[in-house]
Amino acid sequence: MDTMEQNPVHEDDYVPDELEPSPIHEEYAPVIFAQDTISHVISIDVLSGKEDRENVLRARESGKGVLTAPFRLLKTNRLGVILTFAVYKRDLPSNATPNERIQATDGYLGGVFEIESLVEKLLQQLASKQTVLVNVYDTTNQTHSIPMYGSDVSGDEFYHVSFLNFGDPFRKHEMHCRFKQKPPFPRLATGTSIGILVIALLVGHIFHATVSRIAKVEDDYQEMMVLKKRAEAADVAKSQFLATVSHEIRTPMNGVLGMMNMLMDTDLDVTQQEYVRTAQGSGKALVSIINEVLDQAKIESGKIELEAVLFDIRSIMDDVLSLFSEKSQGKGVELAVYVSDQVPQQLIGDPGRFRQIITNLMGNSIKFTDKGHIFVTIHLVEEVFHSIEVERESTSKDAEHTLSGFPVADGRRSWEGFRAFSHEGPLGSFSSTSSNDLISLIVSVEDTGDGIPLESQPMIFTPFMQVGPSISRKHGGTGIGLSISKCLVGLMNGEIGFVSEPKIGSTFTFTAVFTNACPNSNELKTQQINNQPHPATSEFNGMAALVIDPRPVRAEVSRYHIQRLGVRVEIVSDLKQGLSTVTDGDASVNMILIEQEVWDRDSSISSHFVNNIRKVVEIDKGKGIPPKLFILVNSSSSFRAGSTASCLHNPTVVTKPLRASMLAASLQRAMGVGNKGNPRNGEHQGLSLKHLLSGRKILIVDDNSVNRTVAAGALKKYGAGVVCVSSGIEAITMLRPPHQFDACFMDIQMPEMDGFEATRRIREIENSVKDRELFVHLPILAMTADVMQATHQECSKCGMDGYVSKPFEAEQLYREVSKFFQSS
Amino acid sequence: MYSVAQLVEYTSSLFQQGFLDDQFNQLQLLQDESNPNFVVEVVTLFFEDAEKLLNQLEKEIGQENNIDFKRVDALVHQLKGSSSSIGAQRVQRVCIAFKNYCEEKNVEGCFKSLQDIKQEYTLVKTKFETLFKMEQQIFAAGGSAPR
Numbered sequence: 001m002d003t004m005e006q007n008p009v010h011e012d013d014y015v016p017d018e019l020e021p022s023p024i025h026e027e028y029a030p031v032i033f034a035q036d037t038i039s040h041v042i043s044i045d046v047l048s049g050k051e052d053r054e055n056v057l058r059a060r061e062s063g064k065g066v067l068t069a070p071f072r073l074l075k076t077n078r079l080g081v082i083l084t085f086a087v088y089k090r091d092l093p094s095n096a097t098p099n100e101r102i103q104a105t106d107g108y109l110g111g112v113f114e115i116e117s118l119v120e121k122l123l124q125q126l127a128s129k130q131t132v133l134v135n136v137y138d139t140t141n142q143t144h145s146i147p148m149y150g151s152d153v154s155g156d157e158f159y160h161v162s163f164l165n166f167g168d169p170f171r172k173h174e175m176h177c178r179f180k181q182k183p184p185f186p187r188l189a190t191g192t193s194i195g196i197l198v199i200a201l202l203v204g205h206i207f208h209a210t211v212s213r214i215a216k217v218e219d220d221y222q223e224m225m226v227l228k229k230r231a232e233a234a235d236v237a238k239s240q241f242l243a244t245v246s247h248e249i250r251t252p253m254n255g256v257l258g259m260m261n262m263l264m265d266t267d268l269d270v271t272q273q274e275y276v277r278t279a280q281g282s283g284k285a286l287v288s289i290i291n292e293v294l295d296q297a298k299i300e301s302g303k304i305e306l307e308a309v310l311f312d313i314r315s316i317m318d319d320v321l322s323l324f325s326e327k328s329q330g331k332g333v334e335l336a337v338y339v340s341d342q343v344p345q346q347l348i349g350d351p352g353r354f355r356q357i358i359t360n361l362m363g364n365s366i367k368f369t370d371k372g373h374i375f376v377t378i379h380l381v382e383e384v385f386h387s388i389e390v391e392r393e394s395t396s397k398d399a400e401h402t403l404s405g406f407p408v409a410d411g412r413r414s415w416e417g418f419r420a421f422s423h424e425g426p427l428g429s430f431s432s433t434s435s436n437d438l439i440s441l442i443v444s445v446e447d448t449g450d451g452i453p454l455e456s457q458p459m460i461f462t463p464f465m466q467v468g469p470s471i472s473r474k475h476g477g478t479g480i481g482l483s484i485s486k487c488l489v490g491l492m493n494g495e496i497g498f499v500s501e502p503k504i505g506s507t508f509t510f511t512a513v514f515t516n517a518c519p520n521s522n523e524l525k526t527q528q529i530n531n532q533p534h535p536a537t538s539e540f541n542g543m544a545a546l547v548i549d550p551r552p553v554r555a556e557v558s559r560y561h562i563q564r565l566g567v568r569v570e571i572v573s574d575l576k577q578g579l580s581t582v583t584d585g586d587a588s589v590n591m592i593l594i595e596q597e598v599w600d601r602d603s604s605i606s607s608h609f610v611n612n613i614r615k616v617v618e619i620d621k622g623k624g625i626p627p628k629l630f631i632l633v634n635s636s637s638s639f640r641a642g643s644t645a646s647c648l649h650n651p652t653v654v655t656k657p658l659r660a661s662m663l664a665a666s667l668q669r670a671m672g673v674g675n676k677g678n679p680r681n682g683e684h685q686g687l688s689l690k691h692l693l694s695g696r697k698i699l700i701v702d703d704n705s706v707n708r709t710v711a712a713g714a715l716k717k718y719g720a721g722v723v724c725v726s727s728g729i730e731a732i733t734m735l736r737p738p739h740q741f742d743a744c745f746m747d748i749q750m751p752e753m754d755g756f757e758a759t760r761r762i763r764e765i766e767n768s769v770k771d772r773e774l775f776v777h778l779p780i781l782a783m784t785a786d787v788m789q790a791t792h793q794e795c796s797k798c799g800m801d802g803y804v805s806k807p808f809e810a811e812q813l814y815r816e817v818s819k820f821f822q823s824s
Numbered sequence: 825m826y827s828v829a830q831l832v833e834y835t836s837s838l839f840q841q842g843f844l845d846d847q848f849n850q851l852q853l854l855q856d857e858s859n860p861n862f863v864v865e866v867v868t869l870f871f872e873d874a875e876k877l878l879n880q881l882e883k884e885i886g887q888e889n890n891i892d893f894k895r896v897d898a899l900v901h902q903l904k905g906s907s908s909s910i911g912a913q914r915v916q917r918v919c920i921a922f923k924n925y926c927e928e929k930n931v932e933g934c935f936k937s938l939q940d941i942k943q944e945y946t947l948v949k950t951k952f953e954t955l956f957k958m959e960q961q962i963f964a965a966g967g968s969a970p971r
Contacts, residue, residue, distance in 0.1 A: 705873055749898070751898070
């Protein structure tokens with residue numbers, strides 16, 4: 001069949017009313033059969049319409065299904081398409097030419113599809129929740145797409161494009177789907193998102209804040225570490241600085257003090273001496289301040305160590321006493337030290353530091369006390385612990401029973417709180433001392449001073465704290481002393497405490513632990529003394545003394561000091577009792593020590609006493625030497641000796657505080673037994689000795705060359721002419737009259753012939769001089785190192801005129817020599 | 825080269841340690857222009873004396889079972905006397921203890937005391953020698969030792 005040109009027929013032109021019988025054509029394609037629904041198309045020439053014609057022709061050429069463009073259908077006027085198939089007479093191979101196909105065409109098959117219902121039916125099957133609007137287009141002509149189904153649509157909404165393939169390659173169809181309704185505002189999603197976002201932001205913020213805070217804290221920490229290091233370094237530097245500077249200051253200071261000491265030894269008049277003494281005092285104060293500051297620095301850097309050496313606590317107390325005796329005498333305050341018998345003679349510990357603590361406490365007491373007493377006691381802790389109730393009740397509560405009669409703060413309260421005394425402490429379950437090598441001492445410093453105000457009491461051990469600004473002005477000092485003492489006490493495994501009542505007084509107490517150096521000598525004092533000879537003790541061993549003092553505490557202190565010299569002591573409380581003891585007792589009393597207040601009480605009783613003592617001696621010759629009288633005074637200025645001026649035996653004044661060595665010196669002097677005394681008065685004696693001895697010719701007899709030389713040197717210094725011989729026999733030869741000697745100093749213990757024998761012979765020779773006019777009694781003085789040996793009796797028996805000690809002691813020498821020489 | 829300050833310090837230390845006592849001061853006071861070497865002379869005498877005595881003591885004590893306590897006592901008495909004359913305090917003290925042991929006829933004690941005396945003597949001799957050397961140097965250098 002031939003294809004023919006056909007006028008384009010617009011779809012709208014296909015109006016059913018205008019259908020007419022078809023004109024004559026070469027070819028016709030009438031509809032022969034049709035479904036009932038479209039029965040109206042029967043007998044219409046399909047080739048008449050343009051579209052249809054094209055369709056048909058294409059179908060028969062291609063052998064495939066062909067779709068028309070959508071157009072309005074005849075009857076319904078609804079959009080639709082027609083699918084046309086060509087039916088062939090026979091099977092054609094797939095590569096058949098279009099001509100062959102045209103030739104083989106037998107007829108056509110057409111299907112009418114209404115798009116709308118088609119799509120709707122399809123869509124119904126696929127209905128979803130959301131209402132979907134579908135638009136189907138025939139897009140064969142790109143620029144002009146023919147809508148096949150669907151309502152008009154606004155162009156800018158979101159739609160989904162799907163391609164439809166009905167099987168006709170010539171035609172293209174598209175389906176546009178879109179939601180009918182605009183999507184609702186996704187409130188939940190947005191809200192949730194915003195919520196999450198906010199939360200995320202917050203969390204992020206928290207993290208950030210935490211991290212930055214951590215970073216900041218770390219930075220601060222680093223800064224602090226740096227600052228801390230700097231502070232520590234500064235502290236160390238400060239301590240080092242203190243130590244260095246103090247050391248540097250100390251060295252020249254010591255030089256200054258040393259020079260002043262040497263200056264003191266040269267010839268100075270009184271004013272100059274006064275000046276030097278003042279300078280010395282200031283210098284010493286300065287040195288002690290420097291030492292305190294150094295100690296403080298050492299304590300802070302923890303560098304203090306305690307020594308462990310042997311020391312005698314009693315001699316340390318003597319030293320401390322001598323430090324303070326002047327000041328206390330000047331203030332009229334009675335100073336006393338008592339060490340219990342149970343405290344061993346020797347201990348192992350650090351004496352210097354112990355002394356420091358005691359000096360500090362006593363120094364404080366002296367500063368703040370103007371009346372009454374300062375009483376230092378040292379006991380074993382066990383003594384105090386066991387005798388808590390018994391002793392103290394009777395002594396401390398009653399004002400009468402204190403050392404000076406002034407009331408004191410209750411000392412017990414200062415140590416009651418010590419750990420050592422509680423039941424858990426080491427003494428709670430205490431066994432005997434002897435099993436333990438450690439000795440715990442408890443030391444108390446009791447004074448009747450101003451006391452410490454209650455508000456200052458808690459801070460008293462704090463360094464650099466002083467009770468008030470006025471105190472530091474009035475008394476000086478740096479305020480470190482007590483804190484150093486506390487630290488030292490701690491180092492000695494002790495505790496320190498105090499009790500203080502304003503206007504009444506204070507008592508400071510501390511404990512300290514030492515090692516016992518002589519574990520087996522808890523017994524007799526005398527044994528100890530023999531083992532450790534105090535130079536004076538051997539001389540007084542076996543003597544007896546009587547102490548007259550109404551105050552038991554004070555009397556005990558006196559007894560303690562006198563006993564240290566080996567002298568037995570008895571205590572009575574007034575002169576009458578004293579007299580009866582001397583007269584009635586069996587043993588002879590060698591010395592009587594009377595407290596000043598007893599002596600001053602009634603001068604008539606005192607003189608009566610003195611006279612009676614002498615009478616006793618005279619009556620009972622067996623007693624020998626009358627007991628020497630001593631008056632114990634607090635300060636020499638306050639003593640009036642006027643009342644006893646009439647007596648021949650002037651009592652010797654002994655100034656308190658009592659110290660063993662000083663006491664021994666006084667006793668020796670008074671008893672006529674010389675020894676190394678106090679050379680303070682040496683100047684005075686020296687001058688007078690010069691007057692006595694210059695120009696005299698003196699013979700010295702001693703077998704020991706050293707002693708000879710020294711004695712000779714001493715006498716030569718006083719201007720005497722000296723000759724030395726080394727034996728008694730030589731002496732006799734030298735002293736055969738006539739001789740030029742004015743005096744002779746004779747050693748006693750010599751080999752071959754001792755001093756006594758020599759003197760006896762010399763006296764015999766003297767006495768044998770026929771001519772009385774030529775009679776010469778040569779003053780012969782014994783030189784002896786041993787007091788006991790040369791008693792007065794022995795010497796006078798053999799004709800000696802006196803004795804002096806070896807080596808010479810100026811005072812004693814003067815005394816003896818002045819007996820037979822007058823000042824020239 | 826020693827300085828005066830060092831000498832002073834050394835001397836004070838000897839006093840502090842108990843080697844010397846006040847008698848030594850007195851000795852020094854006895855030295856003057858008319859007697860310029862008094863101290864050295866006396867101390868030298870002491871050395872000679874002490875060494876002789878110590879030798880004799882050794883001999884006596886060495887007899888162990890047959891100690892003649894009286895003789896020992898007499899020798900120690902001599903040493904005590906001379907040491908106290910020059911102020912050698914520690915030597916003197918040991919002598920006193922020695923004498924006590926002699927009185928008690930305590931052999932052990934005597935042995936010990938002899939050792940102590942020898943030790944103390946040696947110590948004090950060394951100290952004196954050092955002291956004199958220092959003084960000599962200072963003097964030679966034109967200074968003068970303080971008294």
